[in-house]
Amino acid sequence: MTPAKPSPRVTILGTGGTIASRVDYRTGAVKPAVSSEELAEILPELRELAFIEPEVILNKYSEHITPSDWTTMAQITADKIESGVSGVVILHGTDTLGYTAAALSFALRELPVPVVVVGSQRSSDRPSSDAALNLISAVAVAARAPFAEVTVAMHENLSDDFVLLHRATRVRKNHTSRRDAFQTIDSTPLGRVKGGSELELLTDDYLGRDPARELRLRGKFNEKVALLKFYPSFDPSLIDFLVDKGYLGFVLEGSGLGHINDRSYRSLERASEKGVHVFVTSQCIWGRTNLRVYDTGRDLLRLGVVPLENMLAETALVKLMWALGNFEKGDEVVEAVKTNIAGEIVERSLGGPQRGFRD
Amino acid sequence: MRSRLDYGEIGLKVGVEIHLQLSTERKLFCHCPTALDEKATGRFTRRLRPTQSELGQVDPAALFEFEKGKIIEYWNPEASSCLVEMDEEPPHSLNPEALFSAIRMARFLHSYVADEIHVMRKIVIDGSNTGGFQRTCIVALGGDILLDDGESVPIQTVCLEEDAARIVKQKEGVSTYMLDRLGIPLIEVVTSPAIGSPSKAVDVALRIGRIGRATGYVKDELGAIRQDANISVGDGTVVEVKGIQRLSQLRKVVEFEAQRQVSLVNISNELGSKGVSEDDLQVQPVDVSEAYEDTKSETLSEALSRGDKIYAVKLKGFSGLLSRDTAPGYRLASEMVEKVRFWTDVKGLFHTDEMPSQGITDREIRRMMSKLSASDGDAAVFIFGEPAEITEALRRVLERALEALSGVPYETRGCREDARTYFLRPRPGMSRMYPETDIPPVPVTPELLQRVDSVPITDPRVEIDRLVEMGLTRQLAREIFDSRHYDLFLSLAPDLKKVKSSFVASSLTGILRNLEKEGYDVSKLSRERIEGIFRAVDEGRTAKESVGSLFEFMSESPEKGVEESLEALGLVMLPRAEIERIVEEVVGRMNLEGEPERVLAKAVGQVMSVVRGRAEPSVVSELVRKRLGKE
Numbered sequence: 010m011t012p013a014k015p016s017p018r019v020t021i022l023g024t025g026g027t028i029a030s031r032v033d034y035r036t037g038a039v040k041p042a043v044s045s046e047e048l049a050e051i052l053p054e055l056r057e058l059a060f061i062e063p064e065v066i067l068n069k070y071s072e073h074i075t076p077s078d079w080t081t082m083a084q085i086t087a088d089k090i091e092s093g094v095s096g097v098v099i100l101h102g103t104d105t106l107g108y109t110a111a112a113l114s115f116a117l118r119e120l121p122v123p124v125v126v127v128g129s130q131r132s133s134d135r136p137s138s139d140a141a142l143n144l145i146s147a148v149a150v151a152a153r154a155p156f157a158e159v160t161v162a163m164h165e166n167l168s169d170d171f172v173l174l175h176r177a178t179r180v181r182k183n184h185t186s187r188r189d190a191f192q193t194i195d196s197t198p199l200g201r202v203k204g205g206s207e208l209e210l211l212t213d214d215y216l217g218r219d220p221a222r223e224l225r226l227r228g229k230f231n232e233k234v235a236l237l238k239f240y241p242s243f244d245p246s247l248i249d250f251l252v253d254k255g256y257l258g259f260v261l262e263g264s265g266l267g268h269i270n271d272r273s274y275r276s277l278e279r280a281s282e283k284g285v286h287v288f289v290t291s292q293c294i295w296g297r298t299n300l301r302v303y304d305t306g307r308d309l310l311r312l313g314v315v316p317l318e319n320m321l322a323e324t325a326l327v328k329l330m331w332a333l334g335n336f337e338k339g340d341e342v343v344e345a346v347k348t349n350i351a352g353e354i355v356e357r358s359l360g361g362p363q364r365g366f367r368d
Numbered sequence: 369m370r371s372r373l374d375y376g377e378i379g380l381k382v383g384v385e386i387h388l389q390l391s392t393e394r395k396l397f398c399h400c401p402t403a404l405d406e407k408a409t410g411r412f413t414r415r416l417r418p419t420q421s422e423l424g425q426v427d428p429a430a431l432f433e434f435e436k437g438k439i440i441e442y443w444n445p446e447a448s449s450c451l452v453e454m455d456e457e458p459p460h461s462l463n464p465e466a467l468f469s470a471i472r473m474a475r476f477l478h479s480y481v482a483d484e485i486h487v488m489r490k491i492v493i494d495g496s497n498t499g500g501f502q503r504t505c506i507v508a509l510g511g512d513i514l515l516d517d518g519e520s521v522p523i524q525t526v527c528l529e530e531d532a533a534r535i536v537k538q539k540e541g542v543s544t545y546m547l548d549r550l551g552i553p554l555i556e557v558v559t560s561p562a563i564g565s566p567s568k569a570v571d572v573a574l575r576i577g578r579i580g581r582a583t584g585y586v587k588d589e590l591g592a593i594r595q596d597a598n599i600s601v602g603d604g605t606v607v608e609v610k611g612i613q614r615l616s617q618l619r620k621v622v623e624f625e626a627q628r629q630v631s632l633v634n635i636s637n638e639l640g641s642k643g644v645s646e647d648d649l650q651v652q653p654v655d656v657s658e659a660y661e662d663t664k665s666e667t668l669s670e671a672l673s674r675g676d677k678i679y680a681v682k683l684k685g686f687s688g689l690l691s692r693d694t695a696p697g698y699r700l701a702s703e704m705v706e707k708v709r710f711w712t713d714v715k716g717l718f719h720t721d722e723m724p725s726q727g728i729t730d731r732e733i734r735r736m737m738s739k740l741s742a743s744d745g746d747a748a749v750f751i752f753g754e755p756a757e758i759t760e761a762l763r764r765v766l767e768r769a770l771e772a773l774s775g776v777p778y779e780t781r782g783c784r785e786d787a788r789t790y791f792l793r794p795r796p797g798m799s800r801m802y803p804e805t806d807i808p809p810v811p812v813t814p815e816l817l818q819r820v821d822s823v824p825i826t827d828p829r830v831e832i833d834r835l836v837e838m839g840l841t842r843q844l845a846r847e848i849f850d851s852r853h854y855d856l857f858l859s860l861a862p863d864l865k866k867v868k869s870s871f872v873a874s875s876l877t878g879i880l881r882n883l884e885k886e887g888y889d890v891s892k893l894s895r896e897r898i899e900g901i902f903r904a905v906d907e908g909r910t911a912k913e914s915v916g917s918l919f920e921f922m923s924e925s926p927e928k929g930v931e932e933s934l935e936a937l938g939l940v941m942l943p944r945a946e947i948e949r950i951v952e953e954v955v956g957r958m959n960l961e962g963e964p965e966r967v968l969a970k971a972v973g974q975v976m977s978v979v980r981g982r983a984e985p986s987v988v989s990e991l992v993r994k995r996l997g998k999e
Contacts (some may be wrong), residue, residue, distance in 0.1 A: 026558040130456075134802075136416040136493050136500025137455045165410040167456060 071102025094149025379602030
């Protein structure tokens with residue numbers, strides 16, 4: 010079938026994972042589907058949506074992906090956008106897909122077209138895989154969506170009907186295996202695709218598609234950053250260790266509103282004195298930090314700890330790496346992390362931990 | 369058509385695949401229980417997309433189903449299914465209990481147990497498996513099964529596999545499945561195609577079923593033992609018939625299939641002797657609408673007036689062959705209709721063997737035949753509808769006609785209630801099997817084999833001998849052994865003091881079977897309720913004669929217990945004094961003249977008609993005798 014209009018061009022960048030891969034039965038290894046012919050053979054529907062330009066840039070399970078891979082992905086995505094494609098789709102393993110998507114949101118400033126990160130929870134060698142619908146929907150969004158943001162395209166529920174488009178800085182993998190593992194936390198997804206083709210917008214709060222807008226690439230990440238979870242037996246010498254090892258900052262997943270116990274105060278104070286940035290998010294996943302309600306919180310503020318509203322801990326970690334990679338001065342780094350630049354902080358407190366998104 | 373076939377002469381070869389559903393504590397690849405339950409707590413829909421096989425091939429039938437846009441709806445009951453059945457979680461480890469019982473079965477059949485169990489995926493894309501494949505593993509190879517008549521049949525494999533989901537609804541474009549049955553372990557025993565008659569096939573299936581039951585793991589529910597059969601005759605083709613639910617069906621299926629294959633071979637020979645070649649059937653469907661432009665046939669004229677076309681194909685040399693019975697109630701034309709329905713939305717077809725009829729005249733047929741340049745010995749199939757669709761349908765007709773040249777098509781067939789078989793789908797190749805990468809191979813250790821061998825299966829023949837020793841006839845012993853109440857019988861019969869084992873056995877087989885035939889829902893008779901009935905008899909609270917009425921009443925009143933039912937039916941035993949009173953009353957009214965034995969019989973009969981179910985006949989007889997003695 011020939012599309013009515015000239016086909017939009019969509020780049021598909023393969024990075025690994027089970028989506029759009031094939032099993033080599035002699036070795037048992039999973040091989041990426043490389044050529045556009047191969048992809049079209051597996052998913053004939055793609056031909057009707059766009060002219061596809063596939064390229065394999067990495068072949069890693071996502072747990073092996075590092076911040077330098079984010080830099081590569083951001084660079085290649087920027088190049089493709091510069092070449093005039095209508096959108097870019099990135100195939101990614103689901104384990105750390107949320108981290109990568111957040112990283113791209115910060116690295117690709119002033120996006121002119123959509124970038125869609127897509128994965129599959131059930132391997133693509135099974136007839137029931139969610140890969141096909143997720144990928145087809147992602148291509149549809151890259152080709153035609155009115156927004157120009159980094160989104161994550163994954164199943165909305167257990168049925169093969171809707172694929173949600175999560176804003177990359179607000180999405181989290183909340184189940185080890187279900188198709189609908191990815192959820193938007195304390196916000197609204199940008200939209201959903203029905204049946205692999207019909208796009209329905211769920212908000213009008215987005216950066217619009219504008220091919221004339223000039224993309225700014227800020228693709229560096231500094232890895233001297235850590236994510237620590239607070240728990241009752243938390244040993245403050247872990248903080249001392251990071252400081253002594255030359256870490257430039259860390260994000261603490263505090264309990265409740267963002268609390269850390271008093272036996273850590275001295276170590277936190279020392280970190281601040283040495284110029285190490287300390288940020289706090291909550292391990293509750295849903296909800297906002299607030300260090301003004303209890304004494305503990307007020308103590309932490311005095312010690313120089315910076316609370317990050319309702320930013321996801323994983324997003325905060327990525328953002329700190331990015332801020333340290335792209336800003337020189339300490340106060341610029343803190344300011345960058347605290348300021349909402351890609352939807353990572355939501356002002357209005359809506360929703361809660363109900364399963365999935367309901368409209 | 370001959371009514372009886374000489375199965376030796378036609379070279380009948382049958383192999384059976386027996387599936388035994390296990391009642392293990394958990395399912396084969398998850399921790400859900402194996403009990404069925406229908407209370408769906410959720411629903412979801414999927415589409416299954418054919419994946420490429422190892423060789424880069426896609427199963428054509430699977431691809432076709434997908435392209436039709438078929439949607440599969442699943443109902444998932446939480447009590448009997450979890451994320452694994454929903455294909456939302458990788459499989460758990462292979463159930464060791466199921467493996468244990470499969471190995472036990474294999475050892476009994478002298479089958480060679482594999483050193484390692486490799487779980488494979490078998491592509492099944494009709495929706496009956498949520499993943500789009502069934503997990504199966506070979507446990508043992510080879511072996512043999514010794515039948516009651518001393519003959520033995522070679523075994524090919526003993527496998528362990530997961531049962532499929534149950535289909536609950538099939539509407540156009542949507543198939544609905546219930547997930548409770550999905551994942552229940554099945555032992556599959558496959559024999560060589562070495563069985564030479566329908567009755568022997570039944571014997572083999574029965575014997576394997578009994579051995580399975582003797583493991584103690586095989587479920588005693590309806591549908592817990594199911595069979596497929598691979599059937600061929602000398603010049604025929606191996607045809608797989610799936611989903612044979614009962615043994616009585618198995619015999620008829622083999623008879624039907626043997627007959628069909630012999631007839632198809634005959635048709636192929638006839639076509640050969642007429643010189644019909646493949647080239648003769650390489651024709652295009654022809655628009656023959658003109659031949660019917662002023663037809664009196666309502667169906668055709670309506671079709672033409674709404675813009676449909678009528679297309680036809682000539683089948684050279686097929687005159688008379690389309691409507692000839694190939695098996696009881698079955699014709700070559702039926703097979704063409706089945707294929708057309710499978711591949712297209714066309715519902716039916718017309719053919720010249722059945723013409724003139726339905727308002728279609730001889731003249732119209734002649735006009736069509738001349739348009740097709742057909743002569744006397746030829747047949748034609750014609751269909752009305754939208755040109756692209758009827759062209760496709762006629763292409764399928766030609767395909768089936770081509771197959772008729774070489775005899776019996778290689779295909780998978782289904783089985784109807786009346787044991788007629790029908791085209792189910794083209795036979796998939798071996799490429800549909802590939803490794804289940806989510807489960808590492810399971811080693812079969814010498815220790816495991818030792819453990820299995822320490823609890824060998826008791827030969828069902830030995831168990832049946834034991835039942836005969838309990839006082840059952842051999843026939844009754846086999847019946848109760850094969851029945852799904854066998855466990856109940858074993859736990860109950862030896863426990864009863866007065867009630868004989870043979871009475872329990874015949875009640876559990878004969879009475880229940882009859883009630884079921886009459887349409888009573890005997891599933892409402894739980895184990896506990898049935899036990900209660902027999903205990904009431906054993907303890908003298910009601911008479912043996914009440915059992916039938918109690919089964920009947922309690923299957924219709926699921927909320928009532930035994931005591932309540934006895935009272936409701938008025939079947940509570942009368943005290944001796946009350947029987948004496950009734951005897952006095954009945955005998956007092958009787959004319960007691962005549963031969964004493966006949967008077968006695970008459971009196972007992974009259975009293976029994978009043979107290980039936982409330983007094984033992986022996987007691988009545990004793991009291992009547994006593995009363996008459998006084999006269």
